[in-house]
Amino acid sequence: MTRLNLFRNPLRRWLGGSAYRPTVLVKELAERDRRRMLKHFIALEKADRLLRFGYHAQDEQVTNYVFGIDFARDMVFGVYNRLFKLVAVGHLAFAPKEAKQSATEKERVAEFGVSVSKSARGLGIGAKLFERAAIHCRNNDVDTLYMHCLSSNQTMMHIAKKAGMEIQRDYGEADAYLKLPAPNPGSVLQEAVEEQFATLDYALKANTRAAVKWLDKLPGRKNSS
Numbered sequence: 349m350t351r352l353n354l355f356r357n358p359l360r361r362w363l364g365g366s367a368y369r370p371t372v373l374v375k376e377l378a379e380r381d382r383r384r385m386l387k388h389f390i391a392l393e394k395a396d397r398l399l400r401f402g403y404h405a406q407d408e409q410v411t412n413y414v415f416g417i418d419f420a421r422d423m424v425f426g427v428y429n430r431l432f433k434l435v436a437v438g439h440l441a442f443a444p445k446e447a448k449q450s451a452t453e454k455e456r457v458a459e460f461g462v463s464v465s466k467s468a469r470g471l472g473i474g475a476k477l478f479e480r481a482a483i484h485c486r487n488n489d490v491d492t493l494y495m496h497c498l499s500s501n502q503t504m505m506h507i508a509k510k511a512g513m514e515i516q517r518d519y520g521e522a523d524a525y526l527k528l529p530a531p532n533p534g535s536v537l538q539e540a541v542e543e544q545f546a547t548l549d550y551a552l553k554a555n556t557r558a559a560v561k562w563l564d565k566l567p568g569r570k571n572s573s
């Protein structure tokens with residue numbers, strides 16, 4: 349059982365229900381995480397793929413999507429659990445403002461898409477990824493953040509409303525956008541500090557995982573992974 353799962357049980361409710369949430373460390377993802385990203389998306393159930401991609405994405409389409417992500421242009425954020433499993437991915441895609449016919453004076457706008465593994469839901473991870481995406485936009489001269497989802501996606505609509513997004517519903521779909529304030533020293537520091545903590549956490553988990561794998565290969569040991 350993972351630590352994330354642990355907080356979904358009655359103990360979590362006893363400790364204070366949804367108010368009690370473990371700290372969520374959001375890490376910038378890079379080329380080396382692509383394989384794990386694919387694993388995360390492929391594990392999403394049919395209904396979740398529909399919510400995430402807006403259509404019934406087949407494995408091949410999901411694979412093309414993951415291998416098509418341009419890390420030099422876009423920003424991808426992730427959350428790893430204690431066992432170094434990627435349990436959430438947020439993709440912040442940048443586009444020229446003309447692509448969204450946005451009234452912004454900035455050159456680019458951003459669109460955010462997110463998914464959290466079933467076992468890690470309800471812990472504030474989706475909302476935290478959104479918050480991180482918003483702060484990254486602020487700090488990178490983008491003042492309009494879009495999100496496109498199905499209007500039936502109650503959880504995402506809740507997160508969007510809570511974040512103060514303007515929501516326009518249209519034939520079962522919803523376009524939400526958030527106007528972001530200019531950056532300030534606090535927003536820049538917050539992003540840098542959060543990334544530092546997440547980087548340390550990532551290195552620790554990756555090294556632990558590598559050490560466990562190495563130990564498992566020693567002669568006379570049973571494979572535990």
Ligand SMILES: CC(C)(COP(=O)(O)OP(=O)(O)OC[C@H]1O[C@@H](n2cnc3c(N)ncnc32)[C@H](O)[C@@H]1OP(=O)(O)O)[C@@H](O)C(=O)NCCC(=O)NCCS
Binds near residue numbers: 504
């Ligand atoms: C939407 C999704 C990303 C949310 O992730 P998550 O980590 O569970 O979200 P959080 O824990 O941060 O927040 C969930 C919030 O929604 C609320 N919520 C949960 N189910 C709800 C429902 N049916 N109706 C309204 N609100 C709901 C929770 O109470 C919580 O609110 P709170 O923080 O005020 O208590 C996740 O469910 C998912 O991956 N879904 C499939 C893909 C998808 O829909 N992606 C979004 C399209 S871009």
